[in-house]
Amino acid sequence: VWYFFFTKMPELPEVETIARGLRAPLGGRRIMGVRLGKTDFMEEPARLLRELPGSQIAEVRRYGKYLLLDLEVMGQCRSLPPDDRACLLLHLGMTGQLTLGDPAGPVARHTHLRMALDDGRELRLNDVRRFGSVRLLGPAELESWLARLGLDPLEAREEDFSELLGRSRARIKALLLDQGRIRGLGNIYTDESLWSARIHPARRAASLSRSEAHRLWKAIRSVLTQAIRLRGSSVANYVDAQGQPGEYQRRHRVYGRQGKRCARCGSTILRIAIAGRSSCFCPRCQPLVGRAGRNAR
């Protein structure tokens, strides 16, 4: 029995880990049946029931924090023309979990989407808080939906990133969390990246110097790459009971460490609210105002 799940707060590295784990077992599978629970976090649930059965999963990929299942829609009862394509977008919100296993197994509470597959297994989506989302889109809808999202931090060019910073008066923390500008970062990895780059989260994006922007760019890529390598902060996947939990949480330097000592300078880690989110940082390593006084307010 294959079994994948998230514990909490999936960001880019976690979703990437899930996508890589599901790629092989889901690729080529046909969806035989769909059962829904609560649907208030799904777009057009009737469409899921109508078009998913009979479709084949062609590819599993990640886009920002979204997990994408590319489908070849082949069901008899559907509104689309033959051999059309569609895409099932899954966002895991804060508490979304995906499992793949025995359809006869016990159904956990808050399981809201169940898809029977042609290999006898069942893919389930469980989401306690329903902060996630589920939507099935055609090619044109998919394109416009994904176009709302900003740069991929692992694929974009550094100059596009620094240009993005230069034209924003938002606080850097808020900018990094804004999926419309950079896609994939959440609260954990923004805090870790800002600590790594020694930049205060409340700094105005455009106030960052060229070298600071460069440090931040490198930090984001390094943090994300490392986290993917360690299978994220909170992903666990079990393959025939031989699972490996994500280990990046052991690497957290500031997130959730308020009151503890900075691993770099020994100062006490603080936590403040920025952009409506908790932000953990080291007040010594990440000063708000530099000696040059070039930080705009």
Place this chain on the structure above:
DNA sequence: AAGATTACCTGAAGGC
């Protein structure tokens, strides 16, 4: 009109 704030949702944790 970009930036800031609030609402949504549930369970864990803490105060009393």
Place this chain on the structure above:
DNA sequence: TGCCTTCAGGTAATCT
């Protein structure tokens, strides 16, 4: 079988 408040956070809606 204790009750109540607070907190967590991704995204959409609302406000300024």
